[in-house]
Amino acid sequence: MRRSTTIALGGVILACFAATMGLQMGRDRSYPRAERETEQIMYVRSGGAMQRLTLDFDALAADIYWIRAIQHYGGDRRTDTKRRKYELLFPLLDHTTTLDPYFKIAYRFGAIFLSEQYPGGAGRPDLGIALLQKGMAAQPTKWEYPHDIAFVYYWHLRDFKTAAEWFQRAASLPRAPNWLQPLAAGILTAGNDRAAARLLWNQILQSDEEWLRRNAERSLKQIDALDVIDQLQARVNQSPPPPGSQYSWAALVRRGALPGIPLDPVGIPFDIEPSTGVISVSARSPLYPMPERMHAPKP
Numbered sequence: 086m087r088r089s090t091t092i093a094l095g096g097v098i099l100a101c102f103a104a105t106m107g108l109q110m111g112r113d114r115s116y117p118r119a120e121r122e123t124e125q126i127m128y129v130r131s132g133g134a135m136q137r138l139t140l141d142f143d144a145l146a147a148d149i150y151w152i153r154a155i156q157h158y159g160g161d162r163r164t165d166t167k168r169r170k171y172e173l174l175f176p177l178l179d180h181t182t183t184l185d186p187y188f189k190i191a192y193r194f195g196a197i198f199l200s201e202q203y204p205g206g207a208g209r210p211d212l213g214i215a216l217l218q219k220g221m222a223a224q225p226t227k228w229e230y231p232h233d234i235a236f237v238y239y240w241h242l243r244d245f246k247t248a249a250e251w252f253q254r255a256a257s258l259p260r261a262p263n264w265l266q267p268l269a270a271g272i273l274t275a276g277n278d279r280a281a282a283r284l285l286w287n288q289i290l291q292s293d294e295e296w297l298r299r300n301a302e303r304s305l306k307q308i309d310a311l312d313v314i315d316q317l318q319a320r321v322n323q324s325p326p327p328p329g330s331q332y333s334w335a336a337l338v339r340r341g342a343l344p345g346i347p348l349d350p351v352g353i354p355f356d357i358e359p360s361t362g363v364i365s366v367s368a369r370s371p372l373y374p375m376p377e378r379m380h381a382p383k384p
Contacts, residue, residue: 147185192220
């Protein structure tokens with residue numbers, strides 16, 4: 086094929102991609118999401134087929150699929166419906182990383198989307214691990230991928246032994262930070278412990294990636310919220326309501342059990358269950374959904 090023909094063909098493909106994205110954005114603005122629930126279809130289901138269709142424009146196609154994955158995740162996270170929620174997230178991420186096997190942020194950020202507890206994410210840590218292992222196959226010397234797999238095992242699956250093994254694997258790779266080896270030992274020793282979780286998140290807080298730092302900041306606030314809940318729960322349990330009455334913050338404040346309605350670390354009032362007095366983070370809080378309960382730090 087002559088050079089002029091190749092350039093012309095490339096221009097046509099770029100124009101088609103641009104037109105497709107413009108059409109999708111206009112359609113997203115024009116039609117309510119609820120009316121599009123039944124139209125979530127992967128028109129090309131094979132990553133290999135997509136590679137052949139995009140010719141030499143794999144990186145551009147990968148960017149488009151990545152944007153589509155973010156749109157899909159954000160749209161499903163905002164919607165109240167549970168029907169087919171996050172259904173296309175893994176296929177979109179799989180296409181993205183097949184087209185560009187070195188798309189690091191798609192592997193790492195995508196694994197967070199997939200692993201995050203439902204309804205904040207897909208609730209599929211198994212798929213998050215699968216995506217990261219795909220990244221490892223493409224770049225075996227990247228310590229970030231086994232590090233992130235360890236994190237999924239620790240934070241979402243509560244499998245501390247496997248998490249420690251993956252941290253050790255990450256520590257053995259070139260240019261791995263020197264804190265990984267002691268972190269693996271600390272996780273293995275501490276297990277289901279908020280102190281160990283703080284250690285892990287404070288290390289991630291030093292990351293060069295802004296989105297990782299934001300995730301670490303939120304998770305540290307979640308751990309702080311668990312500490313506050315423990316303290317509040319003890320005080321509430323010591324001040325039960327009169328017979329026939331229910332628990333409420335207003336009543337507890339009136340009785341002097343609390344100085345005011347307690348707020349979580351981002352300033353949203355905690356919820357209190359009227360019949361049992363069980364305290365939890367509000368569904369209105371950015372910290373919701375919370376991770377599974379961890380043991381309080383050892384004294």
